[in-house]
Amino acid sequence: MISFKDVTKGYGNENALKDLSLTINSGELFVLVGPSGSGKTTLLKMVNRLISPTSGRVFIDDDDVASVDVQDLRRHTGYVLQTGALFPNMTVEQNASVQLEALG
Ligand SMILES: Nc1ncnc2c1ncn2[C@@H]1O[C@H](COP(=O)(O)OP(=O)(O)OP(=O)(O)O)[C@@H](O)[C@H]1O
Numbered sequence: 001m002i003s004f005k006d007v008t009k010g011y012g013n014e015n016a017l018k019d020l021s022l023t024i025n026s027g028e029l030f031v032l033v034g035p036s037g038s039g040k041t042t043l044l045k046m047v048n049r050l051i052s053p054t055s056g057r058v059f060i061d062d063d064d065v066a067s068v069d070v071q072d073l074r075r076h077t078g079y080v081l082q083t084g085a086l087f088p089n090m091t092v093e094q095n096a097s098v099q100l101e102a103l104g
């Protein structure tokens with residue numbers, strides 16, 4: 001389970017995200033859709049702390065990601081970038097699984 005609790009991310013005087021709460025259950029296939037600039041990447045990058053919220057908290061199961069070891073967190077997170085750094089001979093699933101396969 002991944003939960004966002006009252007997450008806000010500000011850049012200067014603008015909020016990319018404001019008071020967002022959302023829970024994605026284990027095993028759920030979840031698709032986040034929105035126009036360019038609506039904050040999708042900002043939200044995604046909070047899961048493995050590539051971006052930290054200005055306020056609010058992000059949980060994986062019962063663990064607040066802010067209080068777990070960041071290297072361990074990222075080793076256990078499959079993350080496929082929007083452009084570049086993809087293996088073009090592999091499917092989306094295979095690309096997303098590279099890190100998890102390495103962990104066995
Ligand atoms: N490092 C930054 N500094 C300032 N503003 C930023 C920064 N990163 C993102 N933003 C702003 O935050 C908002 C959300 O950006 P984000 O990249 O999360 O959108 P997105 O939904 O992923 O867009 P796209 O569909 O184009 O990938 C945008 O207004 C963007 O300009």
Ligand SMILES: [Mg+2]
Nearest residue numbers: 040041042082
């Ligand atoms: Mg994006």
